[in-house]
Amino acid sequence: MARRRLTQEERKKETRQLLLESAVETFAQLGFHGASVDKIAEYAGFSKGAVYAHFNSKEDLFLAILEQQMLLHVENIHQVIDQQHSLSHFIETMDEYFLSVRQENRTWSMLNMEFLLYAMREESVRHKWSTMITESVEQISKAIEKLMSKENHDSTLSTNEMAWTILSLENGLAIFYYISQDRVPLHLYGKALQNMLLSPR
Amino acid sequence: MARRRLTQEERKKETRQLLLESAVETFAQLGFHGASVDKIAEYAGFSKGAVYAHFNSKEDLFLAILEQQMLLHVENIHQVIDQQHSLSHFIETMDEYFLSVRQENRTWSMLNMEFLLYAMREESVRHKWSTMITESVEQISKAIEKLMSKENHDSTLSTNEMAWTILSLENGLAIFYYISQDRVPLHLYGKALQNMLLSPR
DNA sequence: GTCTATAAAGCGATAGAC
DNA sequence: GTCTATCGCTTTATAGAC
Numbered sequence: 128m129a130r131r132r133l134t135q136e137e138r139k140k141e142t143r144q145l146l147l148e149s150a151v152e153t154f155a156q157l158g159f160h161g162a163s164v165d166k167i168a169e170y171a172g173f174s175k176g177a178v179y180a181h182f183n184s185k186e187d188l189f190l191a192i193l194e195q196q197m198l199l200h201v202e203n204i205h206q207v208i209d210q211q212h213s214l215s216h217f218i219e220t221m222d223e224y225f226l227s228v229r230q231e232n233r234t235w236s237m238l239n240m241e242f243l244l245y246a247m248r249e250e251s252v253r254h255k256w257s258t259m260i261t262e263s264v265e266q267i268s269k270a271i272e273k274l275m276s277k278e279n280h281d282s283t284l285s286t287n288e289m290a291w292t293i294l295s296l297e298n299g300l301a302i303f304y305y306i307s308q309d310r311v312p313l314h315l316y317g318k319a320l321q322n323m324l325l326s327p328r
Numbered sequence: 329m330a331r332r333r334l335t336q337e338e339r340k341k342e343t344r345q346l347l348l349e350s351a352v353e354t355f356a357q358l359g360f361h362g363a364s365v366d367k368i369a370e371y372a373g374f375s376k377g378a379v380y381a382h383f384n385s386k387e388d389l390f391l392a393i394l395e396q397q398m399l400l401h402v403e404n405i406h407q408v409i410d411q412q413h414s415l416s417h418f419i420e421t422m423d424e425y426f427l428s429v430r431q432e433n434r435t436w437s438m439l440n441m442e443f444l445l446y447a448m449r450e451e452s453v454r455h456k457w458s459t460m461i462t463e464s465v466e467q468i469s470k471a472i473e474k475l476m477s478k479e480n481h482d483s484t485l486s487t488n489e490m491a492w493t494i495l496s497l498e499n500g501l502a503i504f505y506y507i508s509q510d511r512v513p514l515h516l517y518g519k520a521l522q523n524m525l526l527s528p529r
Numbered sequence: 530g531t532c533t534a535t536a537a538a539g540c541g542a543t544a545g546a547c
Numbered sequence: 548g549t550c551t552a553t554c555g556c557t558t559t560a561t562a563g564a565c
Contacts, residue, residue, distance in 0.1 A: 135530085138530085139530070142530080142531090158361070158445070158449070159361075160359070160360075160361030160362070161361070163557080163558065163559085164558085164559065164560085165557090165558085165559095173531075173532090174531070174532055174533075175532090175533095175559090175560085176530080176531050176532055176533080176561095177530070177531055177532080179559095179560070179561080180530055180531065181530090184559080184560080185558095185559070185560090237448065240444070240445055240448065241445070243441070243503055243507070244359070244441055244442070244445055246507055247438065247441065247503075247506050247507060248358075248359070253507055256507055257507050257508040257511065260504065260507065260508055260511075261508060261511055264511075282523065283519065283522060283523050284519060284520065284523050285513075287513065288513050288516055288519060288520070291501075291504065291512055291513060291516055292497065292501075292516065292520045294500070294504070295497055295500030295501040295503070295504055296493065296496055296497055296500055297500065298499070298500040298503055298504075299495070299496030299497055299498065299499040299500025299501070299503075300492075300493075300496040300500070302444055302448075302496070302499055302500075303461065303492065303495070303496055303499075305448050306444070306447055306448060306454055306457055306458050306461065307458040307461055307462060310458065310461075310462055310465075311492055312486075312488065312489050312492060315489055315492055315493065318484065318485060318489060319485065319489070319493045319524075321484060322483065322484050322485050322524055323520070323523055323524065326527070336548085339548085340548070343548080343549090361540095364539075364540065364541080365540085365541065365542085366539090366540085366541090374549070374550090375549070375550055375551075376541085376542085376550090376551095377543095377548085377549055377550055377551080378548070378549055378550080380541090380542070380543080381548055381549065382548090385541080385542080386540095386541065386542090530565105531564105531565090532563100532564080532565075533562100533563090533564080533565100534561105534562085534563090534564100535560105535561085535562080535563105536559105536560085536561075536562090537558100537559090537560090537561100538557105538558080538559085538560105539556105539557085539558075539559100540555100540556080540557075540558080541554105541555095541556090541557105542553105542554090542555095542556105543552105543553085543554075543555105544551100544552085544553085544554095545550100545551090545552090545553105546549105546550080546551080546552100547548105547549090547550080547551105
């Protein structure tokens, strides 16, 4: 009986995950309003009823993805930051990460924009998002500070200002990259970071 | 009779303008899908019928605003660029322009994001937008080149890359500014531009 | 837990009166 | 040109069968 319950729980969890993955894809492709619960369910191979068995509402489902995505992003930042030995290495990693996300996975890029717009409008989400961003900024700021102290660099920007600029540039470039893919210079993110973090000699 | 027709035409134009202004506000506040034709008409003091007397569809209305906004943006860039005497003056003007738009007029900031998301999804709009951006980039690039030749600066970035970075940063910072208004350093846009365009001495 | 059927509401767009 | 009334469709969410 214990075994049977486990199997059922596993199946439940799997369905939930399938629905989440479908929601990611559908929300990204059609936007929050364009993606109906029907379409999300259908894409996952279920009917609407299954969705409402796992989530209270369409918004609840959207917020579940948002939460998942937030944690992932913070984790990625941790991972990137902890493994850096030099500023140039840091820049290289950021540039690679940026390119891989944008090129290979336009879904996340789209969804990121959808979240941003949603966060702009919903006070509670905005607050959560703001907290997460501020944390990321602090982490990046500290990492830069550590790396810069090793190599004697100076700049007109504080490390905090640098961190805000780095994340802003990431989002801003992602938008243009999406709209005018072939016209935006490749590796511009990395080059711009170089220009900002490594003073020309 | 000629006079009577003129009055009617003027009234028609005025109504159209009122509808456009209402649409700007409503689309910004609620997004493309959230803003119903009913709400837009009501906010302007008319009924739905009036909207459909002036525009073929909701999308048509949205695109009319987009077009208007595009022209305005290009014009603003022209104006800013033509009046610059030095790089530092250029940076100052851009920073002021950025702050005034973001602080005084969150409506345009919101609408800009709405347009961007729309452009990401609609091929025809994306193409138009892409063309406009590329033109802006070229203009800014040329202006920077002119200003830099006066003052002997060198950089690891080409003027074209600088221009893309400037506009990307503007959009990226605008997003964060909207989400975490009080935490983003004031005048960061200007400082970041300084750091990029004026090599530290 | 997942299905089908349906309720209740909102949407874009049109028709016809004025 | 602007209004009211309405059509036709889609949506979110719920109820009940299995």
